[in-house]
Amino acid sequence: MASYTEENIMVLEPDRDRALEIAEDLNLWGLKPCIYASHFRALGRMEEKRFPLVLASMEYTGIDGLEFCRILRKRQQLGQLDFAYIILMGENQHRTRICASFDGADDFIIYPFLRCELKWRVLSGLSRYRHHEKLQTSSMYDPATLALNEKGLKKALYQEVNRMGRKKGFLSAAVLDFKNREWMEVSLGTGLCTQVKEEVFRFLKEKLRNYDQLVRTDQDRICIISGENDIDGITGMLKRISAFIAEMEVNEPGTRDFDFSLAGSFLSVSVHSTYADITACAEHVHDWIRSRDSFSDAVTGYSGTLDENGIHVDGEPVRMHPGSGAED
Template identity: 30%
Template sequence: MNILIAEDEPVSRHLLEVTLRKWGYEVTAARDGAEAWEILNRPEAPNLVISDWMMPKMDGLELCRRVRGDQKKEYTYIIILTGKGKKEDIVKGLNAGADDYVIKPFDREELKSRVGIGERIISLEREVRRLASTDPLTGILNRGAFMDRLTQEINRCNRENTPLSLIMADIDHFKKVNDTHGHQAGDRVLQEFAETLRNALRSYDFVGRYGGEEFMICLPGTDGAPARDVAERIRKEVESRSFTLPDKGGAIGVTASFGVVSRAPESGEDLDMVIKRADKALYEAKGRGRNCVCMAR
């Protein structure tokens, strides 16, 4: 874990750095609250902060207020380091947004314990967020998390003037699988289908379960023809794969239909427009007899 230290006094800052590194943490150091705030706004910013109260440019309490007023997805745990030991000062620090405090000069064992508490809380928060964003059956992104990430990706593509493609996939005649082989078999097909999609993608592509037997894939930086090739490759993989039946020792084959849409940054299309076009292309694929790929017009 990377810990950010915000401390204007050089000797105290150095002592904190040495102590934390000795315990196995990575350390990023800031000389005042303003520099710490700038660091916290970078990508991959630390999630745990040890901040002095009294600092030039921006003090520790103002840093707490700014962090709490930010709409970051991940939680930032803040420990205030202060010589102010009065009860009213501690309450003031906590009310500003600090999670914990350590009185100067700090005791190493006390600091180690309080940092450990912060680390556990951050780990729990990350696990809660992971569970909230994951489809429990397939282990991929659920609809809400996928849509949030797709929105972020569209905004990024607008800033960087790059294309983006979306693939909407639907398992053909899935109801027949449930009716013939049971819902456990249907669940297994969904799990293995999601695995097939995930294995076909690059590290920065992402896939989510849109609902029922419908799935969506986002291909950042990819325009129409390559996106169609990806969808066709997945279609062939699904068609050739045997899907395991639970408790029966057998397997079945399934097919899937795919709608592909490519979004150019200059198009100005928003999230709803892109999804509507992908859905229309998928509907066309089903109208052509299923087990095929159709590009949005």
């Protein structure tokens, strides 16, 4: 998903002097203002970075503040952008139009306004944003591991395909499980296997990059979504993860000599998509993840390309055995 710093406040104001005055106040309150003069530029930036709160001008810059709100809310409803609390900023003549609109802004403020009024609205908006995030967390994350669930996976895929498509970058995905999982559950019990897997999730939450996404799938598998990671990068990451798993110590009877090694599949694709293709491309990756229902005794992967027509694999598979490097 987009990078997250709660202090990032978008100041969308074409009047440079006004923007700088607002930014100075935000800095005084310990917040981090990011100034943009164009509504379209701001929408594009929100695809790359999360802004908990947006101060958006009503002035026309290709579109006005109300149209900006409508576009932003539509993209949020589709899961294309993260939620942001929007405060419209306008002149007195904008008041009637703002009050007549019920599908966009969360609040508004009219020039000229007092510094204390702006502070109250911004801090109040951030408080409401935090409440919204708590609700979102409960619906998009697995409570036991704080990894993304199925709903969170779909949103993360859309955002990463969008991000990598604009860069023509690489997107990698891995679906992992314990080797011989069914036999493990019979031998050790489902409860202990679940405990061990949750320990793996905790390790991964600490060790993965901030912009890597960790998912607990509906099939109770470990899934990693990693943008800007080519075939060499994902194999190196999986090698480190496999080494940790192989060295795990579980202080339970009967587990001392048990082999906690991984099996699974991974994929690294160069993303070739336009904005119109993002949904189709994200669904192709999601279908690939959902189709990983059986694994060999190793972690095996492919490189290829992703476009609106599907995933196109090229070359020979890469097999990575636990505790070893990748093998062509």
